[in-house]
Amino acid sequence: MTRDNRTxxxxxxxxxxFLFEKVVPVALAVMGIVMLGLILFAAGVLLGIVKF
Amino acid sequence: MSVNHILPFVSTxxxxxxxxxxxxxxxxxxxxxxxxxxxxxxxxxAGSFAEAYLALAWNKWVFFAWYxxxxxxxxxxxxxxxxxxxxxxxxxxxxxxxLVLGSLFAGNLMLxxxxxxxxxxxxxxxxxxxxxxxxxxxxGEPVPAGAQTITTTYRGEEVTAxxxxxxxxxxxxxxxxxxxxxxxxxxxxxxxxxAYLFWRKRVMPNRVIGNVLIAAGALLIGFASTLTRxxxxxxxxxxxxxxxxxxxxxxxxxxxxxxxxxxxxxxxAAD
Numbered sequence: 001m002t003r004d005n006r007t008x009x010x011x012x013x014x015x016x017x018f019l020f021e022k023v024v025p026v027a028l029a030v031m032g033i034v035m036l037g038l039i040l041f042a043a044g045v046l047l048g049i050v051k052f
Numbered sequence: 053m054s055v056n057h058i059l060p061f062v063s064t065x066x067x068x069x070x071x072x073x074x075x076x077x078x079x080x081x082x083x084x085x086x087x088x089x090x091x092x093x094x095x096x097x098a099g100s101f102a103e104a105y106l107a108l109a110w111n112k113w114v115f116f117a118w119y120x121x122x123x124x125x126x127x128x129x130x131x132x133x134x135x136x137x138x139x140x141x142x143x144x145x146x147x148x149x150x151l152v153l154g155s156l157f158a159g160n161l162m163l164x165x166x167x168x169x170x171x172x173x174x175x176x177x178x179x180x181x182x183x184x185x186x187x188x189x190x191x192g193e194p195v196p197a198g199a200q201t202i203t204t205t206y207r208g209e210e211v212t213a214x215x216x217x218x219x220x221x222x223x224x225x226x227x228x229x230x231x232x233x234x235x236x237x238x239x240x241x242x243x244x245x246x247a248y249l250f251w252r253k254r255v256m257p258n259r260v261i262g263n264v265l266i267a268a269g270a271l272l273i274g275f276a277s278t279l280t281r282x283x284x285x286x287x288x289x290x291x292x293x294x295x296x297x298x299x300x301x302x303x304x305x306x307x308x309x310x311x312x313x314x315x316x317x318x319x320x321a322a323d
Contacts, residue, residue: 011255011256011257012254012255012257013251013254013255013257013260014257020251020257020260024247024251024260024261024264025251027264027268028244028247028248028251028264028267031240031244031264031267031268031271032241032244034271034275035236035237035240035241035244035267035271035274038236038271038274038275038278039233039236039237041278041281042229042232042233042236042278043229043233045229045281046226046229046230046233050281
């Protein structure tokens, strides 16, 4: 029983965790924005807007 | 020899371990996403090794490998592995065919560029990412310090260009944005999407963190490549090294064994 409880707590996101409540969502949002920026840059290269 | 000459060696060793680790999983589980990840990582490693080699000496076939595998193809193949993991539909096989044909096409364009390479401009004093491309100068644009220039005809106009190894307007260079856009969208987008799904379901924190690390690593190399395009190639190898470390750590994190109960819910979260 003790073992099961420990296992389940490891496979669920802990409640009240600063990492999972704050850092992860912000990181995901920022990375999504940066990804879009890089895709736009690459598209700019393709369209000849960005010289290389 | 500068730090930038040593970094690719370190990246190569990390990518070798990473590639072997992923391909071992493919041979055990026979799941296609491991195969595409393995191929993409092998390409990444080949690119890193080529950088390390080109820091010491010139070889046109090593340059071929550096550009084709390191600059053009690896992100797309890695990302395609993520597409196979997330989307279990028949149309993914059609995308596979397009990726394979596109890669062969890019390889053919690179082969055509080989006889036209300006080998005389190569130097071991500069890293390869700072000397591979020939860049036409705009009217009035100053010549960068120490750069060799050439006057040539490009698109019907006489232009002055900073000499690089690949000729001005080499068609193979036009293929790289296609592969890299696809790679960014699938590899980074796929990792962000996976992390978000697990995070929303409040399960498997290791996969949330693992996917965040993979996305960060892939973005880092994309960002470093973009800086190279803008003329700041000195950050590329550091970016590659951190990218290799972050993605390997992310893969190890995400691949940690999970309790059976939660593993059963994982496919639903990943689909």
